[in-house]
Amino acid sequence: MPRLTSDRRHRVAFKLNGRPAEGLAEPRMLLTDFLRHVLGATGTHVGCEHGVCGACTIQIDGLPARACLTLAVQADGAEIRTVEGLAPAPGRLSILQESFRTHHGLQCGFCTAGILMSLDELLTRRPDASEEDIRHQLSGHLCRCTGYGPIMKAALEAARRLRGPAGEGAPHA
Numbered sequence: 353m354p355r356l357t358s359d360r361r362h363r364v365a366f367k368l369n370g371r372p373a374e375g376l377a378e379p380r381m382l383l384t385d386f387l388r389h390v391l392g393a394t395g396t397h398v399g400c401e402h403g404v405c406g407a408c409t410i411q412i413d414g415l416p417a418r419a420c421l422t423l424a425v426q427a428d429g430a431e432i433r434t435v436e437g438l439a440p441a442p443g444r445l446s447i448l449q450e451s452f453r454t455h456h457g458l459q460c461g462f463c464t465a466g467i468l469m470s471l472d473e474l475l476t477r478r479p480d481a482s483e484e485d486i487r488h489q490l491s492g493h494l495c496r497c498t499g500y501g502p503i504m505k506a507a508l509e510a511a512r513r514l515r516g517p518a519g520e521g522a523p524h525a
């Protein structure tokens with residue numbers, strides 16, 4: 353349980369993309385605001401702020417979650433992954449990110465961080481995911497630019513590379 357400080361904010365500490373992160377949060381502060389405004393991790397986007405658009409999707413303990421529906425204090429002690437944690441090394445992209453670049457899976461990019469975090473979870477869990485599985489996963493995301501076609505192409509290519517003969521490893525490898 354997060355510790356309460358004298359000004360009634362809570363100290364919240366978790367692993368963010370494999371590194372310790374902590375800060376103070378009022379009890380009703382959303383995890384999106386904590387990530388962006390307290391920790392400076394602005395890769396996570398905020399759209400509708402009520403769980404509909406999927407822009408704020410991150411991974412909490414390995415599962416996709418809406419950061420706009422999560423209180424910062426609920427994340428205390430968790431393992432959090434955000435889009436900043438997808439690239440395997442500076443200057444490199446994950447297989448999924450490369451596929452998005454190749455197939456123009458983004459235009460304005462507002463939806464992209466959330467979509468990548470959802471697809472990364474699916475393809476880590478199921479590199480053999482079918483087109484239907486991918487469509488199902490994407491059903492939790494709104495994109496106003498792409499018409500979804502390039503996103504599907506990118507996801508299918510990433511899945512194909514991940515389950516190829518040699519297998520190229522996890523989507524974030």
Ligand code: FES
Pocket residue numbers: 397398399400401402403404405406407408409418419420421
């Ligand atoms: S901002 Fe969280 S679902 Fe839209």
Ligand code: FES
Pocket residue numbers: 457458459460461462463464494495496497498
């Ligand atoms: S790329 Fe603009 S909303 Fe999806």
